[in-house]
Amino acid sequence: MSALEQLLGGFATALTLQNLGWSLLGVSLGTFIGILPGIGPALTIALLLPITGYLDPTAAFIMFGGLYYGAMYGSSTTSILLNTPGESGSIITAIEGNLMARSGRGAPALATAAIGSFVAGTIGTLLLTFCAPLVVKLAIAFGPAEYFALMILAFTTASAMLGSHIYKGLTALAIGIAMGLIGIDELTGQARLAFGYPQLLDGVDLVVVAVGLFAVGEAMHVASRRDLREVTVETVKGSLWMSREDWRRSWKPWLRGTALGFPFGALPAGGTEIPTFLSYFFEKKLSKRPREFGTGAIEGVAGPEAANNSAVAGVLVPLLSLGLPTSATAAILLVAFQQYGLQPGPQLFEASGPLVWTLIASLFIGNAMLLVLNLPLVGVWVKLLSIPQPLLYGGILVFSTLGVYSVNRSAFDLGLLFITGFIGYLMRRFEFPVAPCIIGLILGPLAEQNLRRALSISQGDWSVFVTHPIALILFILAATMLVLPVLWRPKVN
Amino acid sequence: MTAQSRNWPELLLGLGIVLAGAIIGWQATSVKVAPIYAKVGPAAFLWFAAALLIGCGLIVAWRAAARPAGQGFELRGPMEILLALGLAAGLINLIGFIPVAILVFVLTSHALGSTQIVRDIIAGLILSIVAYLVFAMALGLRLPLGEVFA
Numbered sequence: 001m002s003a004l005e006q007l008l009g010g011f012a013t014a015l016t017l018q019n020l021g022w023s024l025l026g027v028s029l030g031t032f033i034g035i036l037p038g039i040g041p042a043l044t045i046a047l048l049l050p051i052t053g054y055l056d057p058t059a060a061f062i063m064f065g066g067l068y069y070g071a072m073y074g075s076s077t078t079s080i081l082l083n084t085p086g087e088s089g090s091i092i093t094a095i096e097g098n099l100m101a102r103s104g105r106g107a108p109a110l111a112t113a114a115i116g117s118f119v120a121g122t123i124g125t126l127l128l129t130f131c132a133p134l135v136v137k138l139a140i141a142f143g144p145a146e147y148f149a150l151m152i153l154a155f156t157t158a159s160a161m162l163g164s165h166i167y168k169g170l171t172a173l174a175i176g177i178a179m180g181l182i183g184i185d186e187l188t189g190q191a192r193l194a195f196g197y198p199q200l201l202d203g204v205d206l207v208v209v210a211v212g213l214f215a216v217g218e219a220m221h222v223a224s225r226r227d228l229r230e231v232t233v234e235t236v237k238g239s240l241w242m243s244r245e246d247w248r249r250s251w252k253p254w255l256r257g258t259a260l261g262f263p264f265g266a267l268p269a270g271g272t273e274i275p276t277f278l279s280y281f282f283e284k285k286l287s288k289r290p291r292e293f294g295t296g297a298i299e300g301v302a303g304p305e306a307a308n309n310s311a312v313a314g315v316l317v318p319l320l321s322l323g324l325p326t327s328a329t330a331a332i333l334l335v336a337f338q339q340y341g342l343q344p345g346p347q348l349f350e351a352s353g354p355l356v357w358t359l360i361a362s363l364f365i366g367n368a369m370l371l372v373l374n375l376p377l378v379g380v381w382v383k384l385l386s387i388p389q390p391l392l393y394g395g396i397l398v399f400s401t402l403g404v405y406s407v408n409r410s411a412f413d414l415g416l417l418f419i420t421g422f423i424g425y426l427m428r429r430f431e432f433p434v435a436p437c438i439i440g441l442i443l444g445p446l447a448e449q450n451l452r453r454a455l456s457i458s459q460g461d462w463s464v465f466v467t468h469p470i471a472l473i474l475f476i477l478a479a480t481m482l483v484l485p486v487l488w489r490p491k492v493n
Numbered sequence: 494m495t496a497q498s499r500n501w502p503e504l505l506l507g508l509g510i511v512l513a514g515a516i517i518g519w520q521a522t523s524v525k526v527a528p529i530y531a532k533v534g535p536a537a538f539l540w541f542a543a544a545l546l547i548g549c550g551l552i553v554a555w556r557a558a559a560r561p562a563g564q565g566f567e568l569r570g571p572m573e574i575l576l577a578l579g580l581a582a583g584l585i586n587l588i589g590f591i592p593v594a595i596l597v598f599v600l601t602s603h604a605l606g607s608t609q610i611v612r613d614i615i616a617g618l619i620l621s622i623v624a625y626l627v628f629a630m631a632l633g634l635r636l637p638l639g640e641v642f643a
Contacts, residue, residue, distance in 0.1 A: 054632050167552045171510060174545035177538065178517055185535040188527065192539060193520050216578065223570025223604040390607035391616055394598040397574070398617070401581050401597050402590070402624055406634050414582035421578060425571055430506055430553075448538045460532040 003133050010357030014365055019062050022055075026063035027366045030070020031374055035078050035381050036392060038218040040087030041071035041312075042328040042438070046210035047399060049336060050406040057340045058358055064336055065362030066369070068329070069121055072312055073370050076113045076305055077378065081106060081234045082385055087328075088435070089272030089308035092280045096293070096300035101234035103296050111242045112250045112298055113305040114375045120258040120306035121367040124313025127262050128320075129360055132349070135321035139346040142322075144454035145464050149474035151447040154326050156478040158436040166482065168432045175423065176440025179204050187452060199412040206335045207407050209441055210328075212417045213434050215400045217424020219393045224429065233385045236378060250302040253283050257306030264307075265314020265326070272311040272327065279303035313363070320344050320356060324443075328435040331442040500557040507554025514546030573604035589639025594621030
């Protein structure tokens with residue numbers, strides 16, 4: 001069966017009344033939580049993981065589809081009106097979009113971000129539909145050596161591309177790998193880093209780490225900074241519809257942003273941050289009014305926002321076809337799959353094809369729902385931003401406590417939340433990126449497994465990583481990723 | 494470089510990262526490696542993480558010594574949130590979910606600058622009861638009522 005036929009099958013499942021309801025719930029919850037300041041898609045999904053565990057897989061994945069794009073949409077709204085990006089891909093939107101909002105052009109900024117997200121999300125999901133099966137065909141040739149090399153590439157890109165300095169990214173990665181090693185080693189049955197606590201023998205749950213690093217870390221960071229507590233929400237005035245001039249200035253940046261974002265997401269090459277920065281530079285270079293950039297140019301919102309959403313769709317290619325998460329959100333989605341006993345990778349399309357195609361179909365549906373529902377309802381969502389911050393963060397931490405406790409019904413996990421929350425705070429306070437930590441936590445044990453498997457197949461011969469051409473190319477790419485940011489790093493004025 | 498302009502918090506952080514690396518390395522020494530796994534045994538990745546942390550921690554500490562400290566950070570708020578989570582971990586089984594949730598809500602609100610304690614208690618109470626009912630009734634999630642009240 002071709003990809004298109006399978007996608008149609010996915011639509012048939014996703015378009016039933018009940019499943020449309022799950023999709024609507026997903027986009028609404030995603031927008032609702034994503035719009036809260038400092039909370040991006042990764043935390044939104046992490047917070048809802050314990051709840052979705054009670055649903056049947058199809059309903060849960062339809063909801064994830066909605067959540068994934070809904071949280072992105074909510075995050076960009078907050079970036080524009082409050083200048084607080086929920087994740088690194090929204091930094092440019094937060095700068096240029098907020099400048100537009102301050103000069104009274106908040107409505108067109110929100111509209112170009114929403115329509116750009118829709119265009120990029122739809123094209124990106126379409127590319128995902130056709131690329132993922134191709135990568136699956138490639139991945140069949142992958143053995144443990146290639147997988148290990150691929151994971152090293154994911155490690156280096158995540159550490160080198162995110163954050164201000166490579167050593168900070170690598171520190172975050174090492175913390176994540178160390179956390180991932182906690183528990184019983186599957187091959188030898190030995191306990192590692194358990195410090196005598198039997199509760200640690202099963203390892204640390206990702207929900208606990210994600211909620212600690214993102215929610216508790218963010219709340220502590222805001223509590224430590226008076227200037228972050230005194231934020232101004234820009235009001236949205238006038239019609240939400242863009243003028244003819246706005247459309248004329250937006251459509252090309254949307255398409256260019258989409259073209260830039262998808263490959264960056266699909267190849268494990270640094271997630272969403274780099275394409276948004278590149279899109280901003282291209283738009284500034286191509287613009288007839290480069291002086292407007294830095295004061296609120298609509299192209300500076302349209303392009304990067306499309307690049308961000310397109311990269312987010314691209315990230316699903318390595319996740320679904322190789323089982324390789326290259327962003328924090330993708331890492332949490334991987335755990336969502338594992339929660340249902342599914343392991344993303346080449347076999348997933350064979351073993352659980354209908355479920356995967358339903359997820360992809362629900363991405364299309366969720367994307368359309370967001371455009372139809374949320375643009376006219378932006379006034380309602382904006383009201384959420386007027387909730388006093390103390391009550392907002394009080395509520396977030398109550399739900400964090402609830403979510404973490406409900407994973408294993410264990411007070412010990414709340415103790416771990418205390419520790420990971422403190423680590424998350426220190427990472428924000430000293431500007432360490434959080435995503436490499438999550439990626440290290442998930443991929444660390446998988447990388448170890450593949451390294452040991454590759455060496456046991458080759459009977460301990462390390463040359464296996466050089467004689468396999470794909471592995472060698474991936475290692476060279478990984479080394480380049482470490483060196484590249486030292487030599488060249490784009491700067492935003 | 495004077496003592497005042499040295500970035501003490503970041504310097505301490507760097508040393509803390511080195512210490513974390515050393516603890517992981519110390520744990521790696523207690524993992525037994527059977528000869529069959531000698532190529533890459535269960536301790537190898539522990540050593541890798543330990544070395545990476547020690548190396549990066551040294552860089553953090555070295556760079557901290559060369560630049561001034563950042564300004565404008567308060568400690569009271571973050572510590573209050575940690576206290577809330579510490580109490581939640583210690584008390585949830587004893588006094589149950591609802592009182593713990595109110596405690597977390599009130600302490601977090603206070604940490605974020607709220608001075609309206611009565612409003613926060615009422616808001617925390619409503620939120621925790623709603624959350625309890627939704628989770629317990631709709632999702633069948635059993636949340637503790639507390640040994641004290643049982």
